[in-house]
Amino acid sequence: MAVSSSGRAGQLPEVRDEAADEEEEAGRKRKAHGMLKLYYGLPANGEEKDPLDPTDVDGAHFNPELFLHKLRKECPLPQLMDCEADMVKQIRALDSDMQTLVYENYNKFISATDTIRKMKNDFKKMEDEMDCLATNMAVITEFSARISNTLQDQHEQITKLSGVHTLLRKLQFLFELPARLNKCIELEAYGQAVRYYGKARSILHQYQHMPSFQGIQNDCQKIMASLSQRLREKFRDGGSSAQALAECVELLLQLDEPAEELCDEFLSHAHSRLEEELAALQKDLELPATSITGPSPPSDILDFIDRGCNGFVSSLCLVIASYQDLFINNPSQETPRSYGIAHMAQEKLVTFVNNLTSHYFSMVERRLQLERGLGDNSLLVRALDRFHRRLQALAKLLPTSDVATAGTEIVVRAAEERVRQYLQALRCFFLDCLTDVRQALAAPRLAGKDSPNLAELLASVSASILNQIKSVLTYVHLFTAKDITFSNKPYFKGEFCSQGVREGLIVGFIKSICQTARQFCETAGDRGGSTPPALLLLLSRLCLDYETATISYILTLTDEQFLVQDRSPVTAVTSLCSEAREAAQKLLNHYVKVQGLIVSQMLRKSVETRDWINTIEPRNVRAVMKRVVEDTTSIDVQVGLLYEEGVRKAHSSDSSKRAFSVYSSSRMQTRYAPSYTPSAPMDTNLLSNIQKLFSERIDIFSPVEFNKVSVLTGIIKISLKTFLECVRLRTFGRHGLQQIQVDCHYLQLYLWRFVSDENLVHFLLDEIVGSAAHRCLDPMPMEQSVIEVICERG
Amino acid sequence: MSGSSRTDSPKGRDHLLVALQLKLSEIQDPIRSASREDLQEVKLAEARALTPQTAETDAIRFLVGTQSLKYDNQIHIIDFDDENNIINKNVLLHHVGEIWQISASPADKGILATCYNQTSDSKVMTCAAVWRMPKELESGSHESPDDSSSNPQTLELLCHLDNTAHGNMACVVWEPVGDGKKLISLADNNVLLWDLQESSTQAVLSSTAALEGKGQLKFTSGRWSPHHNCTQIATANDIAIRGWDIRSMSQIYCIENAHGQLVRDLDFNPNKQYYLASCGDDCKVKFWDTRNVNEPVKSLEEHSHWVWSVRYNHSHDQLVLTGSSDSRVILSNMVSISSEPFGHLVDDDELSDQEDHHQEEKTKEPLQDSIIATYEEHEDSVYAAEWSSADPWLFASLSYDGRLVINRVPRALKYHILL
Structure with missing residues (x-):
């Protein structure tokens, strides 16, 4: 370094710069070095030396002049001495080190030279050997080329020969093919035969222009035709097993037989077998139709369905399964063609199944229609369940067919039909009940006993109807039992419960009860009709009971049993109740009308047929009046059996004693003597008008309330009003009037107790006597006391 | 009202006037007359016989x-002045006996x-006779009632219908149209056809028929049909x-x-x-074909x-009028079996106001058979009720206590029928 710096002394300024750069760099290195030192914990070189310090002996910028100058200036003599000694020591040490190094390097250099010389010799030898090898290789190559030249011809011949050999083997196979095939057929190894033929077919087809090959092909085709013929025969043969059939079909398919034809054949074959089963069922079905004597089918429905399921449905399932294996799910062929076949085959199968099942379904439906026994329902439900279950299996096999829906529809229809039948049965039962009641009402009269106890009759009718409803509900409930497969179909969960059972059956029945009851009012004929009044009364009470309790009970029962999930609107209890009440009201009104008519007919005849002018002085109450009172009493008893007493207006205890003189004295007097003189009329008319002002208008044929008093009041009103109107149409003599007086007093004595408001009776009787007096040629009323005596005498 | 003038005048045996006055004063009560303007009442002695004066087509006149x-006995000629609501009455004596x-x-x-x-002493015989009333009373007399009551005139006997061989007369009916020369009388079980000759002074029995059967047969009533050229009659027995x-x-x-019954x-x-x-x-009214x-x-x-x-x-x-012994008169509207079931087809000319017409059309639905009114003015059995021959909307009813009530068809219904 010192050399270079001195060498470049002439260009100092530049060098300075360079030197400064270098110094910088060196400074950096030193610094890094220092840091390393620091890191390794080496003691720093005393105090931090200035790297540019020219006084540092080891520094790069050492300047001896400066160093000496510095030493001289700064150090005392001993130190200079020490320094000098130290310096000398160091120089010496350095000299010796240098000598050692030079020596060692020299030695190494000499040994290296020796080695190189040795190597030179060895390489020469090796080169010679390599040359020798190259010549040898050339010789070998030459030999080899010569040999292959000589062998080439023969090799070609061998290759040709081996080609010929294989060809010949193939040809042999072809020539032998007919024989082989025959043999295979003889051995019934049809599969083998088909495989052989499959191998040869294309070749034969390719070389069919050559006569010999054509011959072979013809032979083969003949054989194969016969084979396929045999296969088909086997296929057609009913006895063969499904496995064998499958094999047949597979082989036939491999023989390129048209799949469609095969499908058809297979299906038609299956069809004939299934038809047999259906025919058997049909026979079973037609037996009852032909034999008129036996109204019930020979086998029960469960048996029929069982046979249908086990026979027809299971065979059908088998057929479907094997068919699908053969034609549709055939895994060996995954070509587009097979896909097409599968599609076609599927369609064929669906139509096939639909045809057969529709036939079957129609039979099942016919059989179901025969099922009319209204007793236990469980057999039918079980049969339907089984039917449905089997069809589910069938549907699973063949999801595209409509078997499942059709089957469910049949079940639904059967259930609906069943509900209808039950409704019909309930109606019949109700009518039967009514007939029984009629008989019960008529019978004792013939026997001359007491009239039947209406309350008991009502209770028994009501109870038996309720029982019948309950049992029908139980029967119907089987349709929705948990273990029945179709019970969780939406129809059976919803519509069947709400529309079928609740609306169709129960509500329908209640409505029909009301309607039947109402019909008694309409068809019974206006002349009283053939309906016994007691029946009307009983029905009215029945309807009323329905209104108050039974309807809501029945509907609650139904709703509980059939947890209706359907939200479709249903008939409200209240509307049914009001219908029942309406019917009850109508019946009771009709009852009042009929009974009133019976009584009023008696009165009417008695008034119309008598010569009231030339009658004798009254000595007795006329028999008809006694009859009227008797009849009214018996009606009272009859109504009392079914209806409560009802309220009456308070009346005095001695009503019966009420003097007739009330009108016979004051009012009658004026009425008897209405004068056309100007003084009197004012009073007469005022009196009668005022009296009428205070008496309320009486509606004769008016609706009655549901109690005894109201009913009796109605009947008596009708009777007395008839009496009044009849009296007004007649002309009376003196005794005629007196007879009317007596009769009215008698009625007065006995009728007041039946009615709600005795004033009503009084008023009407007053009117009757008043009208009679008015229609009297010689109005001379009888003494009240005499009247009383006559009435008391009976 | 002139009724009040009559109050002063009851004289002689005319006690009926009292009743008339009584009733009239009742009617004059402002509240009642306001509410019941259709009503007029007359009180007589006991009476059953009532007829309109059939030949009279202008004045409303009844004979009682x-x-x-x-x-x-008397025959009262009751004139009703429609406009003034006045009842005029003339009395004729009928000496021979009570009138049925x-x-x-x-x-x-x-x-x-x-x-x-x-x-007679011990016998009652029902006879029939034809009478002529005094000329001046024929078309009503408006002279002072004092005169008539003080000096009641007598009927002139034209002829007896001799029934000695045939039994009690139940009723006499005139040929409904024609010259008034033919009569039918019903006597016990005989139908007697009479010809009146020599200006009605002689009655010749032209033909008879007898009802044969077991028991005592008696005719109760009979009517002469106005149809078929007046060749048919109907009778009732039992x-x-x-x-x-x-x-x-x-x-x-x-x-x-x-x-x-x-x-x-x-x-x-x-x-x-x-x-x-x-x-x-049997309390029923039945209509027959x-x-x-x-x-x-x-029914x-x-x-x-x-x-x-x-x-x-x-x-x-x-419009059917019935009287009953329940003291009621009932006016029924039997539209369903009438000859004009859906009301008259009249021109609109009569309708001056277009609005009226409008309202009328709205209400012109086919009417149901119904009871128009129940008249309860009587206090005794009503044995006769008759329409006036002059005014088709007016009728009289007579109860046994002698009260004659003249009523009018309710105005609303009248208009409904007419319009």
């Missing part, structure tokens, strides 16, 4: 016959026929209605069980030739007691 066993039925000649205003009871051809006097149809009255639809209304003790006697066309059951009278309105046959 009284029933009294003890006093001279009355009918006015359709041709001569002055002639009328009555069925009346003749009582529960049956029979039609007769009066040319041959033979039965042409028979509705065996027309009503559940006695048939009380009949009427022919004036505009529909086969239609017939009947009423009876005589070509089908098995089933009534329609009403509105009354609560026997229905004694049924009448078609002469011009608007959907």
Whole structure:
């Protein structure tokens, strides 16, 4: 370094710069070095030396002049001495080190030279050997080329020969093919035969222009035709097993037989077998139709369905399964063609199944229609369940067919039909009940006993109807039992419960009860009709009971049993109740009308047929009046059996004693003597008008309330009003009037107790006597006391 | 109102005027007259017989016959002055007996026929006679009522309808159109056809027919059909209605069980030739097509007691008037079986106001059969209700206590029918 710096002394300024750069760099290195030192914990070189310090002996910028100058200036003599000694020591040490190094390097250099010389010799030898090898290789190559030249011809011949050999083997196979095939057929190894033929077919087809090959092909085709013929025969043969059939079909398919034809054949074959089963069922079905004597089918429905399921449905399932294996799910062929076949085959199968099942379904439906026994329902439900279950299996096999829906529809229809039948049965039962009641009402009269106890009759009718409803509900409930497969179909969960059972059956029945009851009012004929009044009364009470309790009970029962999930609107209890009440009201009104008519007919005849002018002085109450009172009493008893007493207006205890003189004295007097003189009329008319002002208008044929008093009041009103109107149409003599007086007093004595408001009776009787007096040629009323005596005498 | 002037004048036996006054004063009550302007009432003695004066087509006039066993019976000629709401009354004496039925000649205003009871010592016989009323009363008298009441005039007997051989007369009906020379009377079970000759002074029995059957058959009522050239009548006996051809006097149809009980009255639809209304003790009013006697066309059951009278309105046959012994009169609108089921087809000329027309069209839907009104002014059985022959919107009803009530069809309905 010192050399270079001195060498470049002439260009100092530049060098300075360079030197400064270098110094910088060196400074950096030193610094890094220092840091390393620091890191390794080496003691720093005393105090931090200035790297540019020219006084540092080891520094790069050492300047001896400066160093000496510095030493001289700064150090005392001993130190200079020490320094000098130290310096000398160091120089010496350095000299010796240098000598050692030079020596060692020299030695190494000499040994290296020796080695190189040795190597030179060895390489020469090796080169010679390599040359020798190259010549040898050339010789070998030459030999080899010569040999292959000589062998080439023969090799070609061998290759040709081996080609010929294989060809010949193939040809042999072809020539032998007919024989082989025959043999295979003889051995019934049809599969083998088909495989052989499959191998040869294309070749034969390719070389069919050559006569010999054509011959072979013809032979083969003949054989194969016969084979396929045999296969088909086997296929057609009913006895063969499904496995064998499958094999047949597979082989036939491999023989390129048209799949469609095969499908058809297979299906038609299956069809004939299934038809047999259906025919058997049909026979079973037609037996009852032909034999008129036996109204019930020979086998029960469960048996029929069982046979249908086990026979027809299971065979059908088998057929479907094997068919699908053969034609549709055939895994060996995954070509587009097979896909097409599968599609076609599927369609064929669906139509096939639909045809057969529709036939079957129609039979099942016919059989179901025969099922009319209204007793236990469980057999039918079980049969339907089984039917449905089997069809589910069938549907699973063949999801595209409509078997499942059709089957469910049949079940639904059967259930609906069943509900209808039950409704019909309930109606019949109700009518039967009514007939029984009629008989019960008529019978004792013939026997001359007491009239039947209406309350008991009502209770028994009501109870038996309720029982019948309950049992029908139980029967119907089987349709929705948990273990029945179709019970969780939406129809059976919803519509069947709400529309079928609740609306169709129960509500329908209640409505029909009301309607039947109402019909008694309409068809019974206006002349009283053939309906016994007691029946009307009983029905009215029945309807009323329905209104108050039974309807809501029945509907609650139904709703509980059939947890209706359907939200479709249903008939409200209240509307049914009001219908029942309406019917009850109508019946009771009709009852009042009929009974009133019976009584009023008696009165009417008695008034119309008598010569009231030339009658004798009254000595007795006329028999008809006694009859009227008797009849009214018996009606009272009859109504009392079914209806409560009802309220009456308070009346005095001695009503019966009420003097007739009330009108016979004051009012009658004026009425008897209405004068056309100007003084009197004012009073007469005022009196009668005022009296009428205070008496309320009486509606004769008016609706009655549901109690005894109201009913009796109605009947008596009708009777007395008839009496009044009849009296007004007649002309009376003196005794005629007196007879009317007596009769009215008698009625007065006995009728007041039946009615709600005795004033009503009084008023009407007053009117009757008043009208009679008015229609009297010689109005001379009888003494009240005499009247009383006559009435008391009976 | 002139009714008040009448209050002072009750004299003689005219006690009816009191009632009239009584009722009239009631009507004069401002509130009531305001609300019930359609109403007029007259009070009479006991009465069953009522007829419009059929031949009179200008004035509203009714004839009422009284029933009294003890006093001279009267025929009251009731004039109703529509404009002033005044009732005028003239009284004619009918000496022979109590009047059960009355009918006015359709041709001569002055002639009328009555069925009346003749009582001898121990026998009552219902007879019939044709009468002429005094000339001055024929077309109503507006002279002072004092005169008429003080000096009641008497009917002039034209002829008796001799029924000694035939039994009690139930009713007399005039030939509905024609010269008023033909009468039918029903006597027990006989139909008697009379010819009036020599200006009605002689009644000749021209033909008879008898109803044969078991039991005592009695006609209760009969009507003469205005159709078929007046050759048919209908009669009621018990529960049956029979039609007769009066040319041959033979039965042409028979509705065996027309009503559940006695048939009380009949009427022919004036505009529909086969239609017939009947009423009876089963409280029903039934409408029949005589070509089908098995089933009534329609049946009403509105009354609560026997229905004694049924009448078609002469011009608007959907209006049917019934009177019953439940003291009610019911006016029904039987549109569905009327000859004009959807209202009149009238020109719009009558409608002065376009707006009216507009409103009318809105409400002009086919009407349902309905009850128009129930009149409850009577307090006793109503045995007769009749339409006026002059005013098709006016009718009278008579109850047994002698109250005659004149009512009008409600105005709203009237306009509805007319427009």
